[in-house]
Amino acid sequence: LSDDLHIQIDRRHGGAIVAVAGEIDKASAPVLRSELDATAADQGPITIDLTDVTYLDSSGVAVLFERLRQGSTRLVAGPSCHVRSVIDITGLPLEPLGDPPAT
């Protein structure tokens, strides 16, 4: 794992919450992709929390779009999200952070 990317997976009923923190760039995007793929395969629907992502470039955006296309995925972020401007520009569907669904 990259020093700059931290992924914490909180497994719950009917899915998992993946909290991503740190920087997602060309170097770390493959790491994120494989984590997400593995989690989705094991756990079903996942919620990806981007609140603590400090850096997100087009490589990371691509991974997220890829995940969304495969379905059963939603993106959330708190108000302190650093990368909201990139998310807005690229059109990633971001939901406000609230209680996870189906708890």
Add this chain to the structure above:
Amino acid sequence: MSDGTRDPVGDDAAMADVLARWDWAATPVGDPSTWPLALRTVVRLMLTSRFPMWAGWGPELMFFYNDAYRRDTLGIKHPWALCRPAHEVWAEIWDDIGPRIGKVLTSGEATWDEALLLFLERSGYREETYHTFSYSPIANDDGEHIAGMLCVVTEETDRVIGDRRMATLRDLAADLAGRHAETEVLATAERRLAANAKDLPFTLVYLHDEGTARLAAVTGLTREHRAAPPVIPRGASDTWSIGEVLSGASTIVVDDLADRFGSLPSGAWDESPQRAAIVPLTQRGQADPVGALVVGLNPYRPADLGYLAFLELVADQITAGIAGARSYEAERRRAESLAELDRAKTEFFSNVSHEFRTPLTLIAGPVEDSLHDDLDPLTPVHRERLETVRRNTGRLRRLVNNMLDFARIEAGRGTAERVATNLAEVTRDLAASFAPAIERAGLQLEVDCPLLPRLVYVDRDMWEKIVLNLLSNALKFTLDGEIIVSLRGTDSGPELTVTDTGVGIPAEQIPQLFDRFHRVAGGRARSHEGTGIGLALVQQLVQLHEGVVSATSEEGRGTTFTVRLPYGESATGTNPQFESSLAAYLDEALQWTTESVVLEADSESRRDEGTVLVVDDNPDLREYVARLLQPYWRVLMAADGQDALDVLAETTPDLVLTDVMMPNVDGFALLHALRSDPLTATIPVILLSARAGEESTIEGLEAGADDYLVKPFSSLELLARVRSALLLGRLRNREAIWRTALVQSLDEGIMIADTNGTVLEINAAVDRLLGLEPAGAPYKPPHPFWPDEGDHPEDFAAVQAAFAEALTSGEFHGQLQFRHLAGHLVPFDVSVASIFDGDERMFVATIRDLTDDLRAAERQVALTSFAAKLSKSSDVRSVLDAGLVELCSAFGSRRAVATMWDAGGDPVVVSHPTGSTWNDLAADVQTAVTDVAAAGRGPVVVGGAGAPTGIALAAGTTQHPIGLWIEMSSSRPLTADELSLAAVVGSHLGQAIGRAQLFEDQRQIATAMQRSILGPADLLPDVAVRYAPAELPLQVGGDWYDVIELGDGRIGLVVGDCVGHGLDAATVMGQLRSACRALVLHLERPGDVLDALDSFAGRIEGAGCTTVLCAVVDGDVVHYSSAGHLPALLVHADGRHQFLDDGRSVPLATLAATPRPQATVEIELGSTLLLYTDGLIERRDEIIDAGFARLAQTIIEHRDLTGEALIDRMMGELLPGGGHADDVAVVAYTHPAASRAFVATVRAEASELAPLRHSLGAWLSAIGADEQSVTDLLIAVGEACTNAIEHAYQLSPERTVSVSARLSAATVSVEVVDDGAWQPPAASPGDRGRGLPIMRGLMDELVILKEDSGTTVRMAKKVTLVR
């Protein structure tokens, strides 16, 4: 140094690069790693300094130098000079500098040389250069031995040579002032040009002279030298291409002097000039040069623009001097030719007179022979005729002789040939011999000449002429009485008086009595013939005897002439021959006296003198009278009064002789009829009557007859009466006609009033002046022309008082306002004199209109003030400003407009009152103004017919045409006076503009000098400088700026302002700036710098009172000190601002201010620091606080801008077009300097992205950018880098990507450069295609430059700076 592409081994490479790549192993100093610490330190010091330096190391003084030295001094010797022994590098000046270096190396003491002349060969030729430099020793690492030396040098070539040329121009101008002769001008020019043999090794002045050029002045060559031909014909053998220069009117340079002339003297140098410049001597405003100035050029200086401009200014001075001398000479010649004309006139008279003598003799001789021919005697008729000829030739001969005498004496050729003379006897004899003429005239002659106590030495001939002239003069003017000739001996000499009882001479004419050609006017005399030369000759002759002649006279009583001579001494001892003039004088005098005896039938007077109408009813008497008169006059006859009136209807006789008693219309009736008709009123009438007795005579005279003859009358009496009546009639007639014509033709108004002041008669001029008709007379006082008492009480009172004064005292003279019938007042000069007409006193008033006089006087005053005001203006714009105001007031015009044409031919308009544009002028005015300006003509009248009239005229020079338009308030016609005034004004303006243009040319040179001293403006990226010379009144000032890089990112900033304007101030400025720069480099603390600058300034003339602001940017603080200068302005990124007004002290070299205070202020990211001179903020009629406020507001508003953009905007707003009155120097600094920008280069691998991002992020945080902006910037930069890595370098991961970023104001600019190809986004927004939209979305600006060599992405984002 160039910022262009860097070739590591080429000439443009930085010295640091050159040194880094040098093959050191091959040099004596070896590889840099082995260098001693001292050498390494010195080399590093040099390389980081912008001050020119070189160092010598080791025994051979191996040569090291920095970029500045290479650029300023070394020229083409780089890179050859590097690490070469110093004595080889500077072989050509080693004689000069070797000993100085030796002294440094042996003694360890530094040297200092100021402006030392060195002949460098750095540009391919030997060059005259001046350097101020210091050599200092470099100790070896052991600190004991001297291992080398360091030289810090400032090149001062431009300043020294500029000073020298300026001095020549100044001296030339000063010396040429007041030279009136062309030779003096040329001699002065020679002296002054010779004094500067450095810039002018030799000079030749050729003046154009009818197709050839003539050598007029020469310096540095002998006049015999073959390069100085005295005359150069136009054409093939034109040694100096002067024809080409004269026709082209521009300077040319020839460079083959050796081929043309072989050896030439070398002036101040050791080498002869190879090149020469031939400069036309062109007078301003004239197309054709008056000549050419040839100058051998300094072999050690390039013939650059500055040099040629200097030569052209020299040529201008000489041309102006010559032009002035020529116009002065023309003036002088005019005056001389007038005097010459006078001399020629006298000479002519004398020559003509002389030429008369021979023909006169040839006439007189045969006549004399015929008169005395007893063998074949003349008939009485012929004798009579020839007597007349004889008398008149005699008279003519006397006139000729007098003329000759007079001319001879006046020409200074007359001398008195004095001989001892018994003067009493001679005088008695002369008087006696003249006696017959006097006696014949019925006069008594009394001669009283007793023997004198001693002999008198006189010129006999002259004495005779003196006596005879006085006698004949007395006879001529004495009709009855006596003439007394008296001679007395006094202590001082003989005194001759000739006294007559003649008509006398009016007292006021006595002073002119002895003037040549003066004749006493109007006196009665025996003859009116004569030249008026007799008494003038008497005076000349008396003066030749050192005597005096004087006259006293009483009108009607007689005149006495008195001649006083000294006894005299014999001059020559000889007794010269002389021809007595007695006979000629006597003959003429006798002729006068016979003239009064009527009997002589003088055929000369026949018929031409007039027509007499004889009216008598007795045919016998009528025929008799007619016969008597016929020999003399034309005679008409009438049988009675009625018949006479019929004749008179046809013709006007000169005299009517009529019988009294006649049928039908008698004599009195005829007389009455004649007198009542204006046409015949003045004809003299003589009545003939048989009635004797006083009563009838009185009756006839009362009826208006001029004379009355009682029958029987003698024929002689009749003829005499007719003759005198005719004379009287002619006089009366002539006088009357003359009087009427004169009075009517006078411009002056004439009014004649009776004793009560009632105006009886006025002339036509009064009608014109006052609107009073002559026919309306009489006008009783108060006259209709008196001012209205209610409207003009003072003028009325003045007229009333004048009237009273005239009535009581009989005269008045003064200026009065009269009322024209139309109502307005007119100023008059009024003279009133009184005359007596019979017993009644009459008044004659003469009035002269003073309107024109007063207007002319006003214009004279206006012109004088016009010229004075123009002379105070030194540039075209202010000449025009002053000129237009004066024009408006001189002409009372509505507006005055001056038009010039810019380089593109478009009209530029200046007007008074301001605000008029070209399009405000009517089309015909535009055309007229353009035409007169182009042709240099004027004045031309335009307008009228409803449109306002005005005058268009040219006022500029050929090079700079200017058209003036003076617009009147109405469409009234313009007077010739106004046009000639306009022409005078135009020529005044033209001269002033010519002067101003000369001044502007000098200013341009000075500006160029100033700019060359201040140097190029490409300094540091966040520092911008600007110098703007004053536009109004167009003078170069002493303002300067300087930016000095001090290492460690510190920057020295300086602005200063020397007192004064012009080249002097610029020169002082150059020295102070150099000194200040050296001191900043050396001392670094602003307070210390100004302390040291104080003592430097004290030694430079003109540097006192200079104000300087010196600041050093050191990290996040600025240290500064001000010597009386305006405070710098600091504006922070958030808009806070302050003027740095601590650290202040007095201007340079004024009071002892040591130590000068220094202050420190913190600056922030994006802060702008502005140093400036007063021209930026000062405005006329405004307190300076307003200027400060305006400056602060402007900078706060544009604080986002930096560098040139900021200065452009600021100058545009603070100094809007139209010019500023003072020059301006500005330095703008934006914090931080670009040296603190972010630069990184990474390998093209994904793993490099994070470290790059982190370091960039750290930099962004350090500059205080807000968190969101940091994130956005990092993402955008990351995208650019990712793209480069992904696509550009897939095949070669060894390649690199470089990223640079800098903060300007509150904007971060980033540049990402690779040398691959940018990938266009995919057609659908696929994964990687999102990079570009992300960058575009996050950044404010994005530019992608795709080239074959690679891709550059430039982006910028405005950030919020937080501390």
